[in-house]
Amino acid sequence: MLIVKKFGGTSVANKERIFNVAKRIVEDYKKGNEVVVVLSAMGKQTDILLDMVKDINPKASKREIDMLLTTGEQTSVALMAMALDALGVPAISLNAFQVAMHTTSTYGNSRLKRIDTERILNELENKRVVVVTGFQGVNKLDDYTTLGRGGSDTTAVALAAALHADACEIYTDVDGVYTGDPRLVNNARKLKEITYDEMLEMASLGAGVLHNRSVEMAKKYSVPLVVRSSLNNSEGTMVKEEIKMEKMLVSGVASDANAARISVIGLEDQPGVAFKLFHHLARHDVNVDIILQSIGRDGTKDISFTVNKDDLEEAVATLERHRQGSLKCQKIDVERNVAKVSIVGAGMMSNAGIAAKMFEALYDVGVNIKMISTSEIRVTVLIDDEHLNKAINAVHDKFFTSRL
């Protein structure tokens, strides 16, 4: 069997953890498997490097930031290869350049385009464990790029697809995918399995246990994933196309405290206004989520929407630039202290009353809803971030406690 195993930062945070992971790899290797390992940077190393950027030059170019961040993963793979060697197993570490993992040009949030498999296959042929840097790639200028925070999962899934691996295992610091973030939701429980579509919604709505692009890619190339703990042997969660279990109405709750709300007040109530507004934002790569437009009155209307907090400054600056020109409005209002809470589940599609049940849970704990957005398999609300904890627990327990 060819197995791709990915270990996140906490799983390789220190010497003891590195050897703990190395021993798991050795077990697979000794059974005669070909093993490709993908690693994140050790512990909080990526955050530490980003703090260094802030300290030296908060306006540093994205190119140089990526150059710096890729050192985190390079450190962990080299140390892991050394640990495997110390345990008597031949291993080689490779970075994105050596593999050749080609990405789009964008720094900080690039997408994998193609992976050369020749070098990895040669090393496997020579009976080595191959330890590959997660999160990084190389663009057409031969510069390092990174895939966005949490991107090592995507490296692992992309490698599993390119190598036609028999298994892709994502090892992390929790036992699998839960009905809510176990660090926030007290009664969260582990799911045995979840579909790609549900997992993709959960990941996109803030469940950081998997990088959302990794799920997108797993679905596209039919790579079944298992998410499990690197610290124990419990079974984990399967992420796949179809699940056998009785369909649950709601598979989980997710939250995202990294949201901000922008309201553009007093826009002209005319055709083309929304187009212009969101076109300007799209040109600056600002992703917009929940959108709410008021009914026109006195020839004007308001449009409110949420963006990622990291994009807030760029979004406001863009709108301010166009305010006197193509986008006439009275005021641009910003709210930072907001958070999103979502419920996700394929069973929602044909079930009226799910949204009402969620709103009731929020009413029960006195949380006001600022905005609402729904799709076939999710409902998202925007609330004050100071209420996030009680809101997410109340919503979770409304749907899950009876079955605990």
Ligand code: ADP
């Ligand atoms: P790694 O470094 O292994 O990639 P991450 O921190 O990226 O680990 O992802 C694991 C974390 O995801 C967990 O510690 C947990 O707090 C968080 N998480 C958020 N939502 C969920 C969920 N629904 N199920 C499990 N973990 C979740």
Ligand code: ASP
């Ligand atoms: N080290 C990177 C991060 O912290 C990538 C990852 O861990 O997946 O975001």
Ligand code: MG
């Ligand atoms: Mg992660």
